[in-house]
Amino acid sequence: MTPPIRVVIADDHVLVRQGIRAFLDTCDDLSIVGEADSASSAAQLCEQLAPDVALVDLVMPGGGVEATRMIRAGSAGTQVLILTSYEDDSQIVQAVQAGALSYLLKDADADTLADAVRRTARGEAILHPRIATRLIQAVRTPAADATPTALDRLSQREREVLELMADGLSNQVIATRMGIGEKTVKTHVSNVLAKLELQDRTQAAVYAWRTGVKS
Template sequence: MTDDKLRVILADDHTVMRAGLVALLNAEPTIDIVAEADNGREAVDLVERLAPDVALLDLRMPVMDGVAATAEIVARGGTRVMILTTYDTDTEIERAVEAGAIGYLLKDATREQLVDAIHSAARGETVLAPRVAERLIAKMRRPTPVALTAREVDVLNAAADGLSNADIGRRLVIGEATVKTHLLRIFAKLDVSDRTHAVVVAMERGLLVRNGRQVER
């Protein structure tokens, strides 16, 4: 083994898959698979003993799963963790990233993609499969759910009826200054600047009760 080879451990509980990955990566002159594991606990122990550059972990394994193993390895420091799995759901991706995985690759990756990803991970660069990156970006772009308090809904309903701040105060038995405070909080939550837009946006999002029922989202 030459000094410029990346030292990698591989953890996957599927024996055939693991053997295939070992054969594929050992054929790469810049990578050396220094150990294999069939569960997350064993992977953590191997990292502590061998201090590899990269730990390539499956997500779902017995004894300890890939997320828990990632968290322990990252807490130890030194070894970068890359997830290699078939799962691309939002929950799985988020758990792995939150645990500290620097990469998340799917098992349909090509040999070249896998090798490049291992090298990038070793350099401290984030590596995400295109499908995984798309899912994360899409999730980030989703609007954050907004919740209005019961009193804010009362105020907005009264505003939708065309009442002035003073009239809203009389209907709800609160001061006019309190009405203004509620409206300002509503505007901030809905990212609007006036009551008309607040009513429209609240109805679109199903936050406003009209005619005795809540408008569905």
């Protein structure tokens, strides 16, 4: 039997935490292992418990961006799903740069949240449609440090994988599109992240948009 996905909720509003817990507790494959009300407490809790997913509010004491950065530093196996009502472009990009994998607004329904937790635990990037649009708009201008030499490290196959990653496609879908095995896709993804010195698929997608690989 597959063990449940272990989740930490980080939000400074008690009622919000209680609401999220009340729903996720009804899902047999999800288990709430802890709650935090600040960036520092979230990071400490994740370091102690090593949950699969941390649900992090963007606006709380210490900040969600800093919470994400500390969680990723102290518990590398924990994926961060930002859950907030905040839509500021700079905050979105900062959260992704800090290591957040997924980003949902609090107007998402309960089933969408549960599905996002499951997919985030599997390493899939989930973005609320409005957030995805804002993120793409925010990163369309090429970055000053996005030099061609970094992209030159990629093989043609790896560039193709990077383009499909930028579309938010899973390894399975990429494998089907390219006509190759899923294990081969995983190898290409690992190579892309290593060569571009990126942490995860979300950062790779942002990189693809910023450098013009994906337009």
